[in-house]
Amino acid sequence: MNQHIGIVEDDPNIQNIVSAFLKKEGFEVTVLGSAEEGLKLWESNPPDMWILDIMLPGMDGYEFCKKIRNESDVPIIIISAKDEEIDKILGIELGGDDYLTKPFSPRELVARAKRLFKRVQPTLTKEESENLKVEKLEIYPEERRVFWNGQEKEVTTKEFDMLRLFAENINRAFSREELLVKVWGEDYFGSDRAVDDLVKRIRRKFADLPLETVWGYGYRLRMKEE
Incomplete structure (x- = not known):
């Protein structure tokens, strides 16, 4: 099945150009003119990736990005005429994985989309595919369960990746900077607050999971090794 990309953009010219380039590369594409339409698609047929404009009629792209990120780690590429550093930082901190400033090359956008898909769907090695069981926690990498x-x-993609990292390294303390690199990737452009937010989400889902804060440093999973 082809990967499905949702484009939320109100400029017909950009809609047509981006859609054409992505379809040429074999992607399934749905074009929407507003964030409200995007939310309806998210409920009925959620895309595998979003390409999102910031300046939209009604709900803006920042709010849409925040709503999607509260539910999922689906990749989001932000495209915007806003090129100030503060705009890029805000877009990334609200959950965007990449930020492209208009005008941009459609070929570059396609290349970035392909790179993001590879990053969030890595091929597991034999060692990485081994099942993990530590006390009450069981992780099945190949099934991502x-x-x-x-x-x-x-669990979302990043929740899974963080849990697996901790389960593979019981009782080891990771700094926030290490977690950013290992879970989000070396090219992530954002603050370590993303780590704290992800840990909070994991703690809400996994009651009594001994995911400890190492004050002034980061986090560790405190368990007995089997």
């Missing part, structure tokens, strides 16, 4: 105390938990 997680169980806690015998019950399966729905």
Whole structure:
């Protein structure tokens, strides 16, 4: 099945050009003119990636990005005429994975989309595909499934990646900077507040998971190694 990309952009010219280039590369594309339409698509047929303009009629792209990110780690590329550094930082901190300033090359956008898909869907090596079981936590990398105390938990991509990292390194303290690199990638452009937000989400989903704060440094998963 082809990967599905949702484009939220109100400029017909950009809609047509970006859509044409992506379809040429084999992607399934849905074009929407507003964030409100994007939310309806998210409920009915959620894309595997969003390409999102900031300046939109009604709800702006920042708010849309925030709403999507509260539910999922689906890749988001922001395209915007706003080229100030503060705009880029805001877009990334609200959950964007990449930021491209208008005018941009459609070929560059396609290249960035392909790179993002590769980054969030890595090929597992034999070692990485081995199942993990530590006390009440069970992780199945090939199936990308997680169980806690015998019950399966729905997790996003980054929640899964962070849990696997901790499970592979029981009792090791990771700094926030390390977690950013290992979970978000070396080219992530944002603050370490993203780490704190992800840890909060994991703690809400996994009651009693001993994910400890190492004050002034980062986090560790405190468990008995089996």
